[in-house]
Amino acid sequence: MIEGRGLTKIFTPVSGKNRIVAVDNVNIRIKAGETLTLVGESGCGKSTLSRLLLLLIPPTRGEIFFEGQRLTGLKEKDLRPIRKKIQIVPQQPESSLNPRWKIADSICEPFRIHPETLSGRQIEEELKRLLKLVGLEPEQATRYPHQLSGGELQRAVIARAIALKPALLICDEPTSMLDVSTQASIVHLLKTLQQNLGCALLFITHDQGLARVIGDRTAVMFAGQIVEEGYGVFDRPYHPFTRKITSPYYSGSLSALEPQGTKVPGSCVYYQFCPERTEKCLHRPEIREYKDRRVCCHNVSPS
Numbered sequence: 001m002i003e004g005r006g007l008t009k010i011f012t013p014v015s016g017k018n019r020i021v022a023v024d025n026v027n028i029r030i031k032a033g034e035t036l037t038l039v040g041e042s043g044c045g046k047s048t049l050s051r052l053l054l055l056l057i058p059p060t061r062g063e064i065f066f067e068g069q070r071l072t073g074l075k076e077k078d079l080r081p082i083r084k085k086i087q088i089v090p091q092q093p094e095s096s097l098n099p100r101w102k103i104a105d106s107i108c109e110p111f112r113i114h115p116e117t118l119s120g121r122q123i124e125e126e127l128k129r130l131l132k133l134v135g136l137e138p139e140q141a142t143r144y145p146h147q148l149s150g151g152e153l154q155r156a157v158i159a160r161a162i163a164l165k166p167a168l169l170i171c172d173e174p175t176s177m178l179d180v181s182t183q184a185s186i187v188h189l190l191k192t193l194q195q196n197l198g199c200a201l202l203f204i205t206h207d208q209g210l211a212r213v214i215g216d217r218t219a220v221m222f223a224g225q226i227v228e229e230g231y232g233v234f235d236r237p238y239h240p241f242t243r244k245i246t247s248p249y250y251s252g253s254l255s256a257l258e259p260q261g262t263k264v265p266g267s268c269v270y271y272q273f274c275p276e277r278t279e280k281c282l283h284r285p286e287i288r289e290y291k292d293r294r295v296c297c298h299n300v301s302p303s
């Protein structure tokens, strides 16, 4: 349904020095109705990859296809109908809702942006349906964002995101600002909605525990690259980085990675930290199929 080929995003500061390769030659594919969990530590490029797929920023290199249509290079007017089909549930619901608007107005915003979808009376009916779907009371929709809890706000944002019946819902750390019990109810809601609507879900998180709960296919990102992708990634990690982060001794932060030497330009992105590196790793590996996986490592060794 959506596919990124060779996606690369390089941010260049005004000074022109110290360019940041936020996403580095990523191939990603999400099929209709499936869930892909994208997991990786802070700063590895997860949000940048999601912004590329949402067509919010152009790739430096690479192409995006949606339902077989090549999107890169399309004019804005041609992208408009596609934008409706790819929606986001962001990390901080309050910053994506207008504080001066009632919740109902925010939820119905997509119908104003795309007036060809619904009008007048239909919008009122649809609002009632959306509120019910996400578990909000009609009375809560008459309030302003500061009058709702974090979990309620996230439900409102989800209602807005599904209003136009998207084919792909990108959830960028949607529960990281919520307490544990609210997290669980929002994850449950997203999975239920996905089943009911039949949309695909790209669930981005740095929380491995959450990624395990979401299940399905998982992609592990490190330094702008997808280093491993497939089913059962956490139970049977193939890549040394996945093995490191799934080890019971991993503290859950990149600072726990111990450099084994200095960075070598052109080497594998994990070379500096990899205890299993060999001479071959001085040359960057391509991601390749291995049994039920795609792994970016010269020394793939299933555990």
Ligand SMILES: Nc1ncnc2c1ncn2[C@@H]1O[C@H](COP(=O)(O)OP(=O)(O)OP(=O)(O)O)[C@@H](O)[C@H]1O
Binding pocket: 011, 012, 020, 021, 022, 040, 041, 042, 043, 044, 045, 046, 047, 048, 049, 206
């Ligand atoms: N607009 C930008 N200009 C310059 N650098 C950027 C920009 N956006 C992101 N970056 C850099 O790109 C890298 C990847 O950032 P990104 O936000 O995609 O990571 P992330 O994995 O989503 O992190 P987090 O989990 O903390 O949100 C980081 O080094 C970040 O500082």
